[in-house]
Amino acid sequence: EIVMTQSPATLSVSPGERATLSCRASHSISDNLAWYQQKPGQPPRLLIYDVSTRATGIPAGFSGSGSGTEFTLTISSLQSEDFAVYYCQQYNKWPQTFGQGTKVEIK
Amino acid sequence: EVQLVESGGGLVQPGGSLRLSCAASGFSLSTYGMNWVRQAPGKGLEWLSYLGSGSSTIHSADSVRGRFTISSDNAKNSLYLQMSSLRDEDTAVYYCARYSGYSGALDVWGQGTTVTVSS
Numbered sequence: 089e090i091v092m093t094q095s096p097a098t099l100s101v102s103p104g105e106r107a108t109l110s111c112r113a114s115h116s117i118s119d120n121l122a123w124y125q126q127k128p129g130q131p132p133r134l135l136i137y138d139v140s141t142r143a144t145g146i147p148a149g150f151s152g153s154g155s156g157t158e159f160t161l162t163i164s165s166l167q168s169e170d171f172a173v174y175y176c177q178q179y180n181k182w183p184q185t186f187g188q189g190t191k192v193e194i195k
Numbered sequence: 196e197v198q199l200v201e202s203g204g205g206l207v208q209p210g211g212s213l214r215l216s217c218a219a220s221g222f223s224l225s226t227y228g229m230n231w232v233r234q235a236p237g238k239g240l241e242w243l244s245y246l247g248s249g250s251s252t253i254h255s256a257d258s259v260r261g262r263f264t265i266s267s268d269n270a271k272n273s274l275y276l277q278m279s280s281l282r283d284e285d286t287a288v289y290y291c292a293r294y295s296g297y298s299g300a301l302d303v304w305g306q307g308t309t310v311t312v313s314s
Contacts, residue, residue, distance in 0.1 A: 089257075120298075120299055122298070122299075122300035122301070124240075124301075126240075130306075131290055131292075131304035131305065131306055131307055132240065132290075132301075132304055133304070134295075134300055134301060134302050137295065137297075137298045137299075137300035137302075138298050138300075141298075143300075143302060175239065175240055177240075177242075177300070177301070179298070179299025179300065180299075182245075182254045183242055183254065183255075183256050183257070184230075184242040184245070184299070185242065186239055186240040186241070186242065187239070188239045189239045189240075
């Protein structure tokens, strides 16, 4: 099983600042990585797939990068609606696995 | 509008069984791979099971293999998760999610249904 490790567990950021979230895979997953945003009481929402492609309706302020085992989600300027938990997911190999999440909170 | 609506959750005793349903609308279930994902209270996401388009392929997590069975009814455009031998640790919100047609990401999610396993 491919283990996905996210860091940090919690990120405190002021509105308008940039946030950088990391995700590391225990084995190479090529470009088979997605990022999701989840707010309390809601299901996850797909943000990014194939490392860097924004899903439909996702603003340009969200960007993804990386390859192999190291990946990054960047939120260029945090808005109030961006404070949430973010998960990475690999779909390179079964079982699909998720990271444990990074909570982005207001500083 | 593309939508997934789960139902069937509830309170069940350890060792019991439950069947979850996921009704799809706005697209044909038979043309997409579908998944079940769960989230225990205060925890992260755990992928459980995948059913390929046309029910061609099934993959399951070790944690539920042999206890949970994924299936679909194309006539009802619905996905199911038959759960048996339930344990306390199966308590979670259960989501169905669509495998996108262009990658392995999960592009459409239902609102979830809550399963509580407790005596």
